[in-house]
Each structure stands twice: as C-alpha cells, then as structure tokens.
Amino acid sequence: MAFQPHQQPFPAFGHCDSYFVESHEDDDGVYSRAAVQRDRARGVAKLRQKALAEELSRATAEEYQEDVLDHMEFMESETMPDIQSIEIQTEIQWFMRPYLLDFLLEAHHAFQLLPETLHLAVNLLDRYCSRRVVYKRHYQLVGCAALLIAAKYGDRKERVPTIRELKSMCCSLYDDDMFTQMEWHVLQTLNWIVGHPTVTSFLQLALTEVTFDPEVEHMTWYLTELALYHKDFIPVRPSVMARSALALARCILARPQPRYSDWSARYDSDVVLNLSNYLGQPSQALRRKYASPQLSSPSTTIDIFLQRQSMLAQRACQAPQNELMHMDVESTAPSNAYLTPQTPQKPGFPAMPAGVLTPPITPDKDYCGDTGYGINHHGLLQQVRASHSTPPPSAGHQQHMHYIAQPPQPQYVQYVQ
Incomplete structure (x- = not known):
C-alpha cells in the first residue's frame, strides 16, 4: 500500500501527565492549571473518603460499644493479680516495688x-508474682521480661526494646539467654494470656463521650501511674481506677463533672479519697516525667493545688475558733434535766449542752511482723507456719482503715431516757 502523506502516520494521543514530557504548546498555562485542579480534586476526594470512614467507624463503634465494654470487664476480672499471694513472697518485699517501678518507668519513657x-x-x-516464687536477684529480670512482652503485644514494632538494650540498662547483670528464658517462663506461667484491658483502654472509652481535653487526659495518666507504686491499688480494677482517676483529675483542674448516670462518671469515692492521700508523695522519676510541658505539667499543677488546699485548711481551722469566741450558748436547762446525765460545769464558764462532740479514737500503728513461708514441689508459694505472722485485722485496725477510707465525721453522744 502506498504511503499517503496527507494522512497521519501515528494516532493522536491526549495529554500526558508525565513530568518527563515537555510541552511547548502550554504558553497560556492551560495544562498546569488543569493539573492543579486535578490534584485539588484528588485531595478533596481523599478527605471525603476519610470523613466517611470515620463516620462509619464511629457508627460501628457505637453499635458494638456495649459488647466491647462487657468483654473488657470480663477480661479484667480474669486477669487480675492476687495480692494475698504476693504478700507471702519469701524474698521480695513491698519496699522494693517503687525502685522497680522507677526503673520500668524510665525504660518506658526512654523507648517512647x-x-x-x-x-x-x-x-x-x-x-x-502471684503464681511463682520470685527471688530478689531476679526481680528486675522479671520486670524487664514483662516490659518486653507488653511492648511486643501492643506497641509499635520499631519501638520494641531489644535484649541488648535491656541488658545495657541492667548494667549487664543478666545474660542474653536469661532474658529469653524468663520471657518464655512468664508466658508459660500465665498460660499465654496477655490480653489485659488496661486503665488507658477504659480511659479512652470514658473520654469519647466528652470533648477532648489534653490537660485532663495527661492529669489522669499521672494519677494512674502514681497508683502503680502502691499496693493498695493492686486489687482495684482498671475500669474503676480509670473513672476514679478521671474524676479526681477533673476536681484538681476545676472541670465540671458529668452526670453520675453515665458510665464514665461512676467512680469509687473510696478510691478517689485514697488516691488523693498519695498526691504529696510522688516518685522523683514520675515527677520528672510529668514535669514536661508536652504532657501539660501535671506534677507542677498538683503542687499548686496542694498548696492552695493547705491554705484553705488553715483558714478553715482558724474560722471556728473566732466564731466560738462570740457564740451565744443558751444556759437554761430543760425541764427534765435532772433525768439526763450532765457534763460537770465550772463556775464562771458557760454551760455546755448535753450532746458534746466525741473525738474519733486514734488507733495504734499497723503492726508488721516476720512471716515464715515455704515453697511446695510445684514451685508455688505456700504458707508453712503461723508463728510470728502478721496478726489478723483487729477492731482498732479496721477502724483505722475506715478512717483512711473516709474522713472522720463528728459523732454526737446520744442519751436514751
């Protein structure tokens, strides 16, 4: 077939988006403006897809939120430690816990x-520690293995610490094989059940119902990590601890409390009061970590809050004394006064009424004695003798715990005729 010059030898193609093709016909910027419009349209489409995905995720979360919450509460009951079993450890004591928590806190902060x-x-x-005997020389090793398992379970892969890094932080006290063996032994002891709903998981559920407030969230993180140092909060479930710490954080920051009918507002008043008693005794490692402005400086905020509370307490103590100086007391006795016991009166002083304030009884300090325990053939903890053991809580001790849980209330002497 003969070549015809009036016909095009190749088909005509449209505009090419490649950067390697130079266009000499775009003198007016037509193609560049079209490319900018296409990029803008793609960005708008991505934002719409993202908003649609978030809306669908939110709708699905609201639909299954009750089921998820029920499962989390069931799992937290199945994965709670037993404080009574930790009490009968032969070598590790409670005073060692803050030192190990400081080490884990610094390692956790160092690896971000x-x-x-x-x-x-x-x-x-x-x-x-509730199931196995832990020797004093292996206490830090168990903590490192627990941190390694937790990081592998739910953290980002690039942030998981290596055995070499953990060995360096322990000053080469343990070999590499000891970390691997302890990690395997912890998993075997716990039957490979690692999924424990933490305080932060319940806190995220509680904060989804309100407007995001980073200062309240950081303050709650500080309070929940402060509770890790004390054995009183080991039996407290994470769901209760999250709501109680959130309520205390809102109180410290003067934020309004939600309605108590909501799930996030059902806190435990005893936990809140007990947690507030430890505000003035934070660890130095915890104080340094939360002194950063990136975390809203909750440790500094609590110091200011405690100073303000102490000033208010001093003013409250001085106010009743000034009022008593000008208080008028009715000196006329009732008609049946001779039938009721009366407080002896001195001449020259105003007469006191029959119902006088009864101060609370100050109990003795807690007694701690030496305990003797042994190990059975399974390697588990077992109490073998009861001599020199910690005595059971007496009436005075129970009353002491009552005054720790709740502030002492004034009692009035009631006389029955």
Missing part, C-alpha cells in the same frame, strides 16, 4: 512506648 504498655507490663509482673 505507649501508655498502655507500662500498665500491661506491671499487670504481667504482678500476675507472675
């Missing part, structure tokens, strides 16, 4: 792990 990783590591540590 997620907040739930620290709570999960402490839960694994306490659960292991």
